[in-house]
Amino acid sequence: MDTEFLAKTPLFAGIREEDLGHLLGCLDASTKHYEKGEVIFRTGEPISRIGLVLEGSVNMVVSLYWGPSRIFGHMEAGDVFGENYAAVPGQLLPGDIVAAQPCRVLFLDLSRIYTVCHHGCRFHHRLIENMLQVSAQKNLRLAERMLYTSGRTIRDRLLSYLSAQASLQGSAHFRIPFNRQELADYLGVERSALSAELGKMKREGLVAFRKNEFTLNGRTRETAI
Known part of the structure; x- marks a missing residue:
């Protein structure tokens, strides 16, 4: 286990590397590797363990009853x-957690995070504080995504998202x-329409891009305000 990476x-955060080995044992930690597209947690399942991405990346993908899936x-x-969902007993996942690329995941028992062990580890209290901050930050990111998808047009959504990035x-x-395709799913639009709008923005000099690398000019930033 790369304790140097975990400590960062x-x-x-704030837990010494030499304490992590003992802490991981308290949390019943385990790791697993996934290939791109492999499902880590499946829709409709209750979970009791959380995941921490060690390598690669993962998406939460929700399949709509009518139409395509959304990231x-x-x-x-x-x-994390x-x-x-792990914090609420019996709460079912609304979507799949899927490996966006080959990845390695560390799994931890959430109930053991929020319950201080009988050893009374001083660093366990710090872990609880960190977990609460992580949850709050995730909620803020969810609120930000709502801003990206609230635009009436595809251009509004693109400008909002790219400006924020x-x-x-x-x-x-x-x-x-x-x-x-993933960007279209994330913004809740069709891929062909998104690509067409990006092409228009590029011809107008608002943005330059190559694959997933983007460059915004001053006019783009002003437009997005």
Whole structure:
């Protein structure tokens, strides 16, 4: 287990590497590797364990009764998933948690995170605080996604999402974690319509892109305000 990496994740922030081995034992930790497209947690299942992405990335994908699937969440290395559903006994997952690329996941028993063991580990209290912060940040990201998908037009949604990514990454040149189909699913639009709108924005000089790398110019940022 790469304890140096774990110590840098939000969930284990402030916990010493030498304490992580004991803590992982308390949390009944286990790891598993998944290939791209493999389902980690399946729709309709109750879960009691959460996942922390060690390598690669995963998506939460919801299949609509009518129409295509939608990406409702994306988690990269260091991110946690499944915590809100594992926290409520019997709560069923509304979508699949799927490997977006080959990945390795660390699984932890959530009930053991929120219950201080009989050893009274001082670092366990820090873990509980970290878990609460991680959950709050995930809720904020969900609220942000609602802003991206609230635009009336595809251009509104693209400008909102791309502007936010530029701000988060601190540069007008940045990389997004989605290919075209995934971006369309995330923004809740058709891929062909999204590609057509991106083409128009490129011809108008609002944005330049190659695959999942984008560059915004000043006019794009002003338009998005």
